[in-house]
Amino acid sequence: DIQMTQSPSTLSASVGDRVTITCRASQSISSWLAWFQQKPGKAPKLLIYGASNLESGVPSRFSGSGSGTEFTLTISSLQPDDFATYYCQQYSNYWTFGQGTKVEIK
Amino acid sequence: VQLVESGGGLVQPGGSLRLSCSASGFTFSSFAMSWVRQAPGKGLEWVSYINGRASTIYYADSVKGRFTISRDNAQDSLYLQMNSLRAEDTAVYYCTRYSTSYDFDSWGQGTLVTVSS
Numbered sequence: 001d002i003q004m005t006q007s008p009s010t011l012s013a014s015v016g017d018r019v020t021i022t023c024r025a026s027q028s029i030s031s032w033l034a035w036f037q038q039k040p041g042k043a044p045k046l047l048i049y050g051a052s053n054l055e056s057g058v059p060s061r062f063s064g065s066g067s068g069t070e071f072t073l074t075i076s077s078l079q080p081d082d083f084a085t086y087y088c089q090q091y092s093n094y095w096t097f098g099q100g101t102k103v104e105i106k
Numbered sequence: 107v108q109l110v111e112s113g114g115g116l117v118q119p120g121g122s123l124r125l126s127c128s129a130s131g132f133t134f135s136s137f138a139m140s141w142v143r144q145a146p147g148k149g150l151e152w153v154s155y156i157n158g159r160a161s162t163i164y165y166a167d168s169v170k171g172r173f174t175i176s177r178d179n180a181q182d183s184l185y186l187q188m189n190s191l192r193a194e195d196t197a198v199y200y201c202t203r204y205s206t207s208y209d210f211d212s213w214g215q216g217t218l219v220t221v222s223s
Contacts, residue, residue, distance in 0.1 A: 038150075044150065044213055046211050049207075049211070055211065091209050094152065095140070097151065097152070100149045
């Protein structure tokens with residue numbers, strides 16, 4: 001099974017900050033990596049697929065990079081609507097999610 | 107695209123429950139579908155997958171032998187039959203649309219399953 005490890009688990013930041021979340025796969029997954037945003041009581045929302053492709057309608061301040069085993073999600077300028085939990089997920093071999101990163105208000 | 111789950115509720119350990127997901131806004135038979143769950147206060151866990159023709163089905167080890175995924179393309183509906191339920195199956199269950207190109211790109215609002223005596 002492929003394990004996904006995110007860091008940090010919690011991140012405190014202010015509006016306007018540049019935020020980076022890291023995701024590591026236990027083996028190479030090429031670019032079969034997605035990022036999701038989830039707010040309390042809501043379903044997850046796809047942000048990034050194929051490691052770096054922005055889903056339609058997602059603001060351009062979100063970007064993804066990486067391949068193989070190391071990936072990052074970057075929010076270039078954090079907005080009030082961005083405080084949420086973020087999950088990475090591999091779809092190279094079945095489907096596995098990271099444990100999540102909660103982005104909190106500093 | 108709209109996905110609407112139903113069928114959740116309170117069930118005793120060892121009991122059964124059948125979840126349904128009604129799809130609209132896209133050609134249902136052309137897409138694979140999956141169930142993903144989230145235990146209270148926990149992360150996301152993939153549960154099961156079924157392709158468009160129902161010829162390929164996968165299950166997570168945690169539910170294999172107890173859960174059965176199925177679909178009715180004529181009714182644009184996805185199902186999850188859950189048997190021998192355990193306390194650790196307590197979660198919100200989400201219906202998701204899947205494609206190799208876009209991964210899980212659409213999600214339902216979820217339905218809560220609580221396994222407790």
